[in-house]
Amino acid sequence: LELYLGLEHFRFKDKFDYAFEVDPEIDTEKIEIPPMLVQPYIENAIWHGLRYKEDKGMLKVSIKKDSTYLLVSVEDDGIGRERSKALKTKNQQESKSMGLKNTEERLKILNDLHHTKLSVRIEDLNGRPDSGTRVMIHIPFHQLEEV
Numbered sequence: 001l002e003l004y005l006g007l008e009h010f011r012f013k014d015k016f017d018y019a020f021e022v023d024p025e026i027d028t029e030k031i032e033i034p035p036m037l038v039q040p041y042i043e044n045a046i047w048h049g050l051r052y053k054e055d056k057g058m059l060k061v062s063i064k065k066d067s068t069y070l071l072v073s074v075e076d077d078g079i080g081r082e083r084s085k086a087l088k089t090k091n092q093q094e095s096k097s098m099g100l101k102n103t104e105e106r107l108k109i110l111n112d113l114h115h116t117k118l119s120v121r122i123e124d125l126n127g128r129p130d131s132g133t134r135v136m137i138h139i140p141f142h143q144l145e146e147v
Contacts, residue, residue, distance in 0.1 A: 049078025072137040080130040
């Protein structure tokens with residue numbers, strides 16, 4: 001994820017800066033995150049939230065833990081979901097993002113297969129649809145060890 005973020009920043013360095021933070025208590029050698037679970041949300045933040053922002057934006061990816069979950073946050077101060085939707089062409093509006101659709105299907109499969117509760121919540125920052133977006137992904141620890 002950090003490598004992907006660095007590559008996209010190199011590509012769009014005039015559009016955003018980023019921070020990638022991992023809680024020092026997390027042993028990154030022992031914990032695995034299911035593949036392609038977080039990346040589509042980072043991609044959406046860049047392509048739909050930050051790319052169209054007039055001034056330079058900020059993308060923050062943080063990975064923390066509590067007693068039972070790994071908490072992944074992808075937060076951007078981009079143009080927001082409503083404004084991004086308004087900029088989409090008619091064809092783009094009629095088709096849902098394949099990355100997010102595939103991610104939703106992957107979540108359902110992982111939850112069914114491992115009897116777990118992976119979850120994703122997407123919200124507007126500051127309660128306003130034009131102020132950026134936060135994606136919160138909750139991954140149970142027992143799930144992580146089985147992947």
